[in-house]
Amino acid sequence: RGERPDLLLLDVMMPGLDGFEVCRRIKSSQELADIPVLLLTSLESPDDEEYGLSIGAEDFIQKPYSPPVVLARVNNHLRLARASRQLRDRNDNLERLVAERTREILTQAEELVRSKQAVIASQDATITALCSLTEVRDNETGGHIRRTQNYVRVLAQALVDHPRFRHELNDETIDLMFRSAPLHDVGKVAIPDAILLKSGKLTPEEWEIMRRHPTYGRDALAQAEAELGDQGSSFLRYAREIAHCHHEKWDGSGYPQGLRGDEIPISARLMAVADVYDALISRRPYKQPYTHQEAIALIQEGRGGHFDPDIVDVLIGLADTCRDIANRYRDDDGDEAI
DSSP, X not given: OOOOOSOEEEESSOSSXXXXXXXXXXXXXXXXXXXXXXXXXXXXXXXXXHHXXXXXXXXXXXXXXXXXXXXXXXXXXXXXXXXXXXXXXXXXXXXXXXXXXXXXXXXXXXXXXXXXXXXXXXXXHHHXXXXXXXXXXXXXXXXXXXXXXXXHHHHHHHTTTOTXXXXXXXXXXXXXXXXXXXXXXXXXXXXXXXXXXXXXXXXXXXXXXXXXXXHHHHHXXXXXXXXXXXXXXXXXXXXXXHHHHTTOOTTSOOSSSOOOGGGSOHHHHHHHHHHHHHHHHSOBTTBOOOOHHHHHHHHHHTBTXXXXXXXHHHXXXXXXXXXXXXXXXXXXXXXXXX
């Protein structure tokens, strides 16, 4: 095998294989198809020229020919072939670069997913540890935690497109609120057992101490955020809001700050409805559970007073869903489904 030619000049009229057949075979070869072929012929029929071009010849030169003209055409086709090869090489290089970059991006994306999953797992472990600490000291159950976080999620999901809430609610923030809701009473770890575990009614002095648990919770979570180095944007932001503000009331009569209306963070407004609904339907040492219908009616009475009216409206619309959640995660203490 000799060197690969840059260009071929073929006489159409040749013994054995004619120029047309040689050209056709060259153009049907993947390795040779890009070699320019110029056909030389004394044939004058337009059909012959049309056929030669149709099988891939780059040019058709009639005999008798002028050598300077042939040389000019050869040079033109060589330049064109060279430019085509360069363009093809650049395209091939570009495709390789795109393929390599795509692989790099996919690899980075996979690493980010793994990293994000690791971060989420770490966050969940932190929240779980704090929740476990709360459960050890509080007489409220793990079922209460699971129920309230699920109430928060379904209420938030129903408000995603609401004009008052859509600026903050999306899949990511709802997921953070869902994961943060179990920390709503984390501040109770700082309340003395004699008060926290008391089965009877609290005295005014004891009640004043109990009312400090939102502030204790806020302070503990804020300190954790500060350790993370991104206070205000960390995954604990909603946990801090919920812990501090879930006892605030829409009309400003709540505690610890007496916030009113939209001054109360959305996460805490959602938690307030979820927490009270579950407290009403749950058995406590100091009370019997209310029925589902009674609990919904009492929350409706608090619409615009204790609770954000739009959240109450959503709760009423999702009453059956909330009852299903309550039954799915009910406490294993012999209580029947509500």
